[in-house]
Amino acid sequence: MDNHQRLSQIKRCWAIVKKNIRVYYSKGPVVIFGLMIPFFLFLSFYIGRNLPPEAMIPGLLGMTAFFTSAAVGPAIIPWEARAKTLERLISCPVSLWVILLGDMLSSFLFGALVSIFPTLLGILMGVKITNLLMLGIGIILGTLCFASFSILLSAYPPTNNPSSVMMLSSLIKFPLVFISGIFIPIQELPDVMKIISMVSPLTYFTDLARYCIQGTSYFPIEFGIGVLILMIIVFLTTAVSIHRKTLQKRL
């Protein structure tokens, strides 16, 4: 594929993004798993604990970014396969990576836009953001990373049942929330948990958010950003590779 074709494919990717926004953002499971569950999970943990907003907002931001940007991605391919619209996309002159990149970007946009709300809530509550630019970079990288993770979640098993994928992805997403410094900062976790937390992309985003709001972080900022970029690449390339192998089983 030459550069002209690559550019043309990327333009077509935007069509996939627009379609996903129109079709999937308002789907029930996306709203439930992406907005309501993290909101109530957060409330159940924080109500009555009398935490200062500076300690609360990074966790809320982390959970919102994670759940929202990982809510759309896992369901799109199974939904499309079941409705036979995946066949429509596959029969068009677009590569599979373009379709998956489009799914990832629509997932990312959902997460990034909704993540603005906890940030605004924090500002309204008087939280001082010490590094707004870094927080913006963190939200973009974090939601891109979670979105690519969500595409990976839909890759295997190659089921065409969206509710099965949503359940399976929840089985992976929920434990990650508890080991990623959302409720308890990483510094305060036991040593074993600290090591386990390093496998979660959410750890690095929450740590970055704590740095931008509380001024302290467990990992060096450059390290956190580097890991997030690396994870985006690894998740997306792995997802494309697995989807390519399993695609025929869905059709």
Add this chain to the structure above:
Amino acid sequence: MSETAIEVSNLTKRFGEIVAVDHISFSVKRGELFGFLGPNAAGKTTTIRILSGILKPDEGNVLIAGYDALREGLKTRQLMGIVPEMANAYDDLSAWNNIMLVGELYGVPRQLRQERASTLLDEVGIYERRHDLVRGFSKGMKQKLLLCMALINEPQILFLDEPTSGLDVESQRLIKDKIREYNKNGMTVFLTTHNMEEANQLCDKIAIINHGKIAAIDNPERLRMRSSGLQSVEVSFSKLVNAEDLATIHGVKELKKLGDKFRLYTDEPSIVLDQLIDFVHQHKIKIISLNTLGPNLEDVFLKLIKESQEAIF
């Protein structure tokens, strides 16, 4: 551009133990209207899904306008438009947004795709409903929309999988007229159907497929002529006649009762006619109507399917 629009050689597709398409080979000339005719589960849809780049074959090659469909899928898919068997427009999008989506995926510039979409929707009579969600469309409207979506990129080759199946007469006629019109303007059309009459009315050439194998490929008239044994004499009498007595007439190979008529299949219609005259005199009855018939495509189709089944089992 290659004079051959589609060239298929040794194409095979298995689903587990089942061989859905079994080493088939054929070619479709540029500008030809090619029908792929067969009963249910014959391998028609699997073939069209392979040709349109949805499924990967286990064996064989597919050339679309001279390009290898397996290696140069993006190029070959750019040349096609597809109307699938199952409606696969997005129910949660409007008709307009569905067409725009497909237009963008084919790289059709915005203004051009808007102009084409308006024209196409108007031609099939659903322009007024363009902003309605597809969820509320009837089967006929969905099929018309799929045709518009397939034509938005003005494809060189149009694939249609059972395009008129389950539609009302008016929608069927409109879709067939559109197929003819686009073919007349130079578009190569590949359609699958199990409707012999449809294939007969539309196609320049027909391939008959059964159990994944091609039983015959020819133009409709030559296929009809191929089966001389399928000539028949159709007769009705003034009084009730015992079918077993008629079957004993010399030269009759098979007999069918069709309402108040009998169809007597024979290789020698003239001998059967002579025998029928003797028969009516003998039984003191009159002939109400009498026709000699050449083989129709349905007869040829059933004969070839029967032969291919006998060859397999």
